[in-house]
Amino acid sequence: MRVYTTPHSHYCGVDLHARSLFVHVLDHAGTTRLERDIPASPAAFLDAIGPYRDGLVVGCECMFAWYWLADLCERESIPFVLGHALAMKAIHGGKAKNDRLDAAKIAGLLKGGFFPMAHVYPKDKRDTRELLRRRSFFVRQRAQLIAHIQNTNSQYNLPPFSKKLTDKGNRSAPIADRFEHPSTRLSITADLALIENYDTQIAALGTHLLKSVKVDDPTTFAFLRTVPGIGPILGLVMLYEIDSIRRFPEVGNFLSSARLVACTHESAGKVKGVGGRKIGNAHLKWAFSEAASLMLRSFAPAKSWMQRQSKKRGAKKAHAILEAKIGRSVYHLWRKQIAFDGKKFLAS
Numbered sequence: 001m002r003v004y005t006t007p008h009s010h011y012c013g014v015d016l017h018a019r020s021l022f023v024h025v026l027d028h029a030g031t032t033r034l035e036r037d038i039p040a041s042p043a044a045f046l047d048a049i050g051p052y053r054d055g056l057v058v059g060c061e062c063m064f065a066w067y068w069l070a071d072l073c074e075r076e077s078i079p080f081v082l083g084h085a086l087a088m089k090a091i092h093g094g095k096a097k098n099d100r101l102d103a104a105k106i107a108g109l110l111k112g113g114f115f116p117m118a119h120v121y122p123k124d125k126r127d128t129r130e131l132l133r134r135r136s137f138f139v140r141q142r143a144q145l146i147a148h149i150q151n152t153n154s155q156y157n158l159p160p161f162s163k164k165l166t167d168k169g170n171r172s173a174p175i176a177d178r179f180e181h182p183s184t185r186l187s188i189t190a191d192l193a194l195i196e197n198y199d200t201q202i203a204a205l206g207t208h209l210l211k212s213v214k215v216d217d218p219t220t221f222a223f224l225r226t227v228p229g230i231g232p233i234l235g236l237v238m239l240y241e242i243d244s245i246r247r248f249p250e251v252g253n254f255l256s257s258a259r260l261v262a263c264t265h266e267s268a269g270k271v272k273g274v275g276g277r278k279i280g281n282a283h284l285k286w287a288f289s290e291a292a293s294l295m296l297r298s299f300a301p302a303k304s305w306m307q308r309q310s311k312k313r314g315a316k317k318a319h320a321i322l323e324a325k326i327g328r329s330v331y332h333l334w335r336k337q338i339a340f341d342g343k344k345f346l347a348s
Contacts, residue, residue, distance in 0.1 A: 004081045005113040009055025013107030015099045016040065016060045016069060024103035025052050026111050035100060040065070042072050053078070059110045061085055061102075062118045070120055080120065083109075086279055087116035121243060128212045129240040133283065135205040136237070142198040145191045152188065153178065168199060209236050216240075223333050226340040227326065228302065229295030237287040238330060245334040254331045259285035260324045288330075292322040301346055 010033065015022040017040060025034035033052060038044040049056060058073050059081040060066055066082060073080035083106065091097075091105040109115040121129065146165050153161065158178050163170040176188040213221045213236060224235040248254040255261045259280035265272040295302045302322065309318035329345055332338075 001084065001087050002117045003113060004057075004059070004110060004115040004117055006057070006079070008057045008079070008110075010052040010057070011107045011110040012049055012052070012056055012058045013103045013105065013110060014058060014060040014069065015103040015106065016063060016065055017099075018065050020099075021045070021060075021069075022099035022103040023048050024100070024107045025049065025056075026107045027052075028111075030108075030111060032104070035103075037099065040068075042068070045069070045072065046076065049078075057081060057110060059083055059106050059115055061088055061091070061106065067123075067126065071123055074123070081110065081115060082118040082120045084116040084118040090114070119243065119247060125216055125240060125243065128209065128216070131205060132209055132236055132240055135202060135209070136283070138198055138202050138205070142195055142202065145195050145198070149175065149188055149191050152184065156184075168196075171195065206233070213239060219337065220334055223337060223339055224330065227291070227295075227329060227333070228299035228340070228342075229291040229293070229297075229326070230330075231294070234287050234291050234294075237283055241281055241283045241287070242334075245331060248331070251328055251331045255324055255327050257281055257284070258288060258327055260288060260320075260327045288323045288327055289319075291326050292319055295322070295326065299342070301342060305346055 007028070009028055011026045012034075013024045013026075015024075019040050020037060021040045022037050023034060023045070024032065027033050034048065036048050038048050049058075057079040058069070060069060061083045062085045070080050070082065072078075088106075088109070090109060091102045094101060094105075106115070149165060150161070156179065161170070161175075165171055165175075171192055173189075173192075175192065176185045179185050179188060210232060217239060221235055221239055224230050224238055225232070230238070242254075245254070248257065252261070257280050259277065259282070262274040262277055265275050296306055297303075306318055306322060309321060312318075313321070325345065329340060333340060
């Protein structure tokens with residue numbers, strides 16, 4: 001975990017909420033210069049920190065409302081540091097907890113050089129990443145609707161569908177006519193209508209996202225697509241969730257951020273378990289898991305490798321290793337701007 005160690009004249013800790021924020025400013029000697037609860041607005045924040053702008057750094061915990069504060073600091077040329085929420089245990093472990101204490105602890109962590117840093121995603125690509133995440137949410141909702149139709153069909157012990165409902169051509173009005181009760185027919189009809197709408201929206205979002213990547217980073221996107229199993233959507237997820245591969249000094253840092261490694265907990269030479277499974281980017285973890293499954297369908301050497309590893313380690317462990325291997329390949333091909341090499345992939 002990286003920590004912020006740059007010295008400043010003033011350190012501003014912000015306990016941020018959707019409609020309010022608490023500001024705590026320390027000087028270089030550790031003396032409190034400001035404690036104030038203010039509305040969450042640019043004007044109120046700039047007015048509060050005005051006397052301390054010279055040599056000021058602002059830090060806040062990573063929560064859903066940090067975008068505007070980061071953008072404001074960027075416009076005003078104020079250094080901004082985003083705190084890693086899971087790593088900031090120092091502001092949650094006290095006997096008492098409130099906005100004033102949290103802001104003071106954030107300022108103290110900044111001054112002491114112990115402030116754990118999260119990645120401040122750049123503004124110019126942030127909206128596209130949010131749209132991509134929204135598309136993923138729509139896809140999951142669509143899948144739940146399809147599963148509801150299939151489960152309802154099984155609930156009444158009706159004959160199974162002859163074709164997959166994921167394909168648009170296999171969904172029609174007679175599906176609802178299978179059910180006797182009008183309420184059930186109406187429920188299935190509503191599911192089918194929503195699936196149809198989701199198909200339209202998902203297709204429109206996909207088209208827009210593919211146009212956006214041609215502007216942001218078409219070269220890296222093309223290299224990602226050379227990896228068997230990484231299609232256009234998984235390529236988009238990796239490109240926009242990673243942002244810049246240069247922010248990871250080593251491949252191990254990248255694998256940890258993508259939740260592709262598990263860290264063992266040891267004491268006195270004994271393994272007590274593993275931890276850190278949920279520290280990292282959940283979207284990247286999903287993307288690499290999907291890529292591994294798709295690679296096994298389209299890349300015969302990987303399928304043979306998987307069969308050998310499954311006999312030694314079990315299918316679950318072998319799949320996790322394959323995900324990490326794909327992560328290593330993505331890291332190196334991105335940094336070196338080269339295409340995927342199947343021979344090197346299996347030899348590593």
